[in-house]
Amino acid sequence: MTAAFGSSMPLLEIDNLVTTFHTPGGRVPAVDGVSLSIERGRTLGLVGESGCGKSVTAMSILRLVAAPGVIEAGRIILSPAGGLSRAGGLSRAGGSVDLVTLPESQLQEVRGGRIGMIFQEPMTSLNPVLTIGDQIAEAVLLHRKVSREAARARSLEMLKLVRMADPERRLDEYPHQLSGGMRQRVVIAMALACEPDLIIADEPTTALDVTIQAQILDLLADLRRRLGTAILLITHDLGVVAETCDDVAVMYAGRIVEQATTAELFARPRHPYTIGLLAARPEGGGHGSRAAGRLQTIPGMVPAPQHFPAGCRFHPRCAFARQPDCSAAMPELREVAPGHLVRCLYAESLGPPHCIDDLYQEIA
Amino acid sequence: MTQPLVDVVGLQTHFPVRKGLLRRTVGAVRAVDGVSFSIQTGRTLGLVGESGCGKTTVGRSILRLVEPTGGGVRFDGRDVRATSGAELRGLRRRMQIVFQDPYGSLNPRLKVRAILEEGLIIHRLGSAAERLERMTRALARTGLTAAALDRYPHEFSGGQRQRIAIARAIVIEPDFLVLDEPISALDVSIQAQVVNLLIELREQLGLTYLFISHDLSVVEYVSDDVAVMYLGRIVEQAPAARLYAEPLHPYTLALFSAVLSVDPVRRRRRIILTGDVPSPASPPAGCRFHPRCPLAEQVCRQADPPATLLDGHAVHCHVAAREVERAGGDAAAAAGRMAEFMAAAASPG
Numbered sequence: 001m002t003a004a005f006g007s008s009m010p011l012l013e014i015d016n017l018v019t020t021f022h023t024p025g026g027r028v029p030a031v032d033g034v035s036l037s038i039e040r041g042r043t044l045g046l047v048g049e050s051g052c053g054k055s056v057t058a059m060s061i062l063r064l065v066a067a068p069g070v071i072e073a074g075r076i077i078l079s080p081a082g083g084l085s086r087a088g089g090l091s092r093a094g095g096s097v098d099l100v101t102l103p104e105s106q107l108q109e110v111r112g113g114r115i116g117m118i119f120q121e122p123m124t125s126l127n128p129v130l131t132i133g134d135q136i137a138e139a140v141l142l143h144r145k146v147s148r149e150a151a152r153a154r155s156l157e158m159l160k161l162v163r164m165a166d167p168e169r170r171l172d173e174y175p176h177q178l179s180g181g182m183r184q185r186v187v188i189a190m191a192l193a194c195e196p197d198l199i200i201a202d203e204p205t206t207a208l209d210v211t212i213q214a215q216i217l218d219l220l221a222d223l224r225r226r227l228g229t230a231i232l233l234i235t236h237d238l239g240v241v242a243e244t245c246d247d248v249a250v251m252y253a254g255r256i257v258e259q260a261t262t263a264e265l266f267a268r269p270r271h272p273y274t275i276g277l278l279a280a281r282p283e284g285g286g287h288g289s290r291a292a293g294r295l296q297t298i299p300g301m302v303p304a305p306q307h308f309p310a311g312c313r314f315h316p317r318c319a320f321a322r323q324p325d326c327s328a329a330m331p332e333l334r335e336v337a338p339g340h341l342v343r344c345l346y347a348e349s350l351g352p353p354h355c356i357d358d359l360y361q362e363i364a
Numbered sequence: 365m366t367q368p369l370v371d372v373v374g375l376q377t378h379f380p381v382r383k384g385l386l387r388r389t390v391g392a393v394r395a396v397d398g399v400s401f402s403i404q405t406g407r408t409l410g411l412v413g414e415s416g417c418g419k420t421t422v423g424r425s426i427l428r429l430v431e432p433t434g435g436g437v438r439f440d441g442r443d444v445r446a447t448s449g450a451e452l453r454g455l456r457r458r459m460q461i462v463f464q465d466p467y468g469s470l471n472p473r474l475k476v477r478a479i480l481e482e483g484l485i486i487h488r489l490g491s492a493a494e495r496l497e498r499m500t501r502a503l504a505r506t507g508l509t510a511a512a513l514d515r516y517p518h519e520f521s522g523g524q525r526q527r528i529a530i531a532r533a534i535v536i537e538p539d540f541l542v543l544d545e546p547i548s549a550l551d552v553s554i555q556a557q558v559v560n561l562l563i564e565l566r567e568q569l570g571l572t573y574l575f576i577s578h579d580l581s582v583v584e585y586v587s588d589d590v591a592v593m594y595l596g597r598i599v600e601q602a603p604a605a606r607l608y609a610e611p612l613h614p615y616t617l618a619l620f621s622a623v624l625s626v627d628p629v630r631r632r633r634r635i636i637l638t639g640d641v642p643s644p645a646s647p648p649a650g651c652r653f654h655p656r657c658p659l660a661e662q663v664c665r666q667a668d669p670p671a672t673l674l675d676g677h678a679v680h681c682h683v684a685a686r687e688v689e690r691a692g693g694d695a696a697a698a699a700g701r702m703a704e705f706m707a708a709a710a711s712p713g
Contacts, residue, residue, distance in 0.1 A: 165638075209415055209641075212414075214621075236552060237552075240624055243624045277552055281581065281626065282581045282582050282586075283626070295556040296556065297556040299557075301521050301551075
């Protein structure tokens with residue numbers, strides 16, 4: 001797996017997670033055996049298209065999956081608070097806890113305490129009838145035994161930390177008075193208020209404009225450097241991953257299909273789905289792309305969980321699939337290079353020295 | 365030069381702000397405030413900018429889906445704003461629009477047949493048999509079969525719905541399409557399919573596009589020319605290759621630097637702009653970008669920058685104008701200087 005960072009034990013370890021939705025149409029395995037580990041202080045990107053299970057994975061960590069969804073199997077081990085955290089109270093330096101089986105009362109302490117959450121649409125995660133100051137203070141009061149005044153002071157401190165312009169005035173304003181970028185700063189301030197060890201950020205910049213996205217990503221990177229908070233960043237945007245994450249896991253149809261350090265993944269993608277996603281990007285830079293004429297596409301679309309194909313779930317859309325092997329059995333997630341895991345029978349032949357264009361030319 | 369198919373001159377679209385019991389007009393949101401461009405037949409103009417810059421309103425104003433409040437729009441030599449009734453309907457048969465959200469733009473209670481046929485009936489195109497033939501052809505061009513006609517929009521995926529929306533636009537055989545963020549709501553692997561489809565249709569049918577998007581990479585890929593909008597105005601406009609190679613406006617530079625790349629070689633040093641876009645109800649005096657511009661000077665706060673023209677490349681910026689003059693009209697040299705200024709101004713500490 002990824003190189004150990006600081007301690008030998010990862011901060012969060014997801015082991016063979018299965019989260020299923022029981023619908024009238026049948027059993028829908030949204031997350032189907034996902035294993036991941038997040039090291040302290042590192043940023044892990046979880047990428048995939050809509051419906052791949054990346055958000056359900058994140059919601060499962062905090063047991064926020066709504067009915068009819070249930071976690072059917074797996075463990076989610078949160079290791080004890082490390083030396084970095086000054087969090088008091090709950091994070092007694094006991095052993096690790098399994099979030100899947102942890103009693104609800106103790107889980108409350110983890111949510112917003114040891115694990116903070118940032119959602120895509122800041123307006124829906126803020127309460128429209130509470131002032132900014134009260135919302136941040138609420139998070140602090142829930143997890144710390146402090147006075148109202150201290151909580152308000154903490155709110156102000158957090159707004160300054162997220163570089164909110166004019167923080168004293170914002171404290172008494174309501175969410176609708178802020179722009180999208182400022183609201184997302186408030187959500188980040190709330191997530192950080194209790195000094196969590198881990199922040200789960202689900203598409204934190206997708207609803208924002210590019211120049212505001214640049215501000216927020218810059219802020220997240222800066223906060224991580226200063227506070228040492230680990231981040232699980234969920235996104236569909238490979239560009240966001242490339243510029244912010246240390247490690248990356250690519251999901252397709254409920255499974256992880258490729259995992260590596262960010263540098264390794266983008267330099268040497270080995271899974272046909274990752275290769276396809278990268279090739280489908282109309283990356284500019286001043287030249288070249290138009291001459292190619294057409295973008296590479298991945299044919300077809302992501303299958304619904306009720307209709308996952310047998311064998312490798314990507315094989316019906318895969319330009320490199322070979323029969324009968326690829327439809328026979330689900331390939332294992334195997335290590336093809338140190339720290340580089342791929343769920344593909346032919347990963348080795350898809351690796352270097354080929355570049356993506358050469359690969360596609362070979363097929364054509 | 366031949367007459368452009370679409371010619372927009374000084375277009376203004378202001379929305380009144382009403383207040384109080386009598387709904388008196390107390391101000392105006394200047395969504396589009398003096399926009400000019402032209403598109404030659406068969407070419408694609410990309411219109412980029414962030415939310416609220418007015419790019420969508422420009423597209424809708426050309427089709428008069430919203431009424432412009434000033435300026436002129438000519439389509440194939442005819443004044444769109446002066447036409448009405450049957451004449452306007454005739455023009456609209458030649459101009460169509462594809463919206464961003466294929467979930468919102470198709471009536472969920474109509475079958476695809478009714479969705480496609482509506483335009484044909486309104487414009488009295490063909491008998492029932494001919495209409496069916498046209499619909500089948502339009503669907504085939506977008507990669508769908510006639511079987512789609514008897515199904516409802518909800519039976520299709522997002523990418524397929526956008527194909528239906530495109531089929532609806534081309535079924536009446538228009539000359540010009542406004543594509544308003546046509547791929548933004550789609551998944552990454554589907555986006556490339558729809559972009560390729562739009563490029564194919566442009567070639568096969570000789571279409572002219574106004575391609576509105578916030579995605580700079582896609583715009584570069586699809587467009588011949590690109591215009592960058594900020595707060596109701598075009599701040600820079602040039603052939604795509606020129607604009608992407610030699611951007612001159614500080615806003616364009618910041619916008620390009622914010623594009624995230626998976627290729628470390630192409631990755632640019634990010635220029636972080638401070639603050640948010642001001643409200644178009646009370647745009648700042650002088651250059652509208654000056655409150656966020658790291659290069660703003662005294663003149664920028666006072667005077668609206670006129671266009672500086674460098675064969676085909678237009679930029680509205682006092683600082684860029686000076687650099688262009690200093691470089692003796694050498695765009696590459698001026699662009700290099702602007703990039704240096706921005707990098708220096710934006711570097712932390």
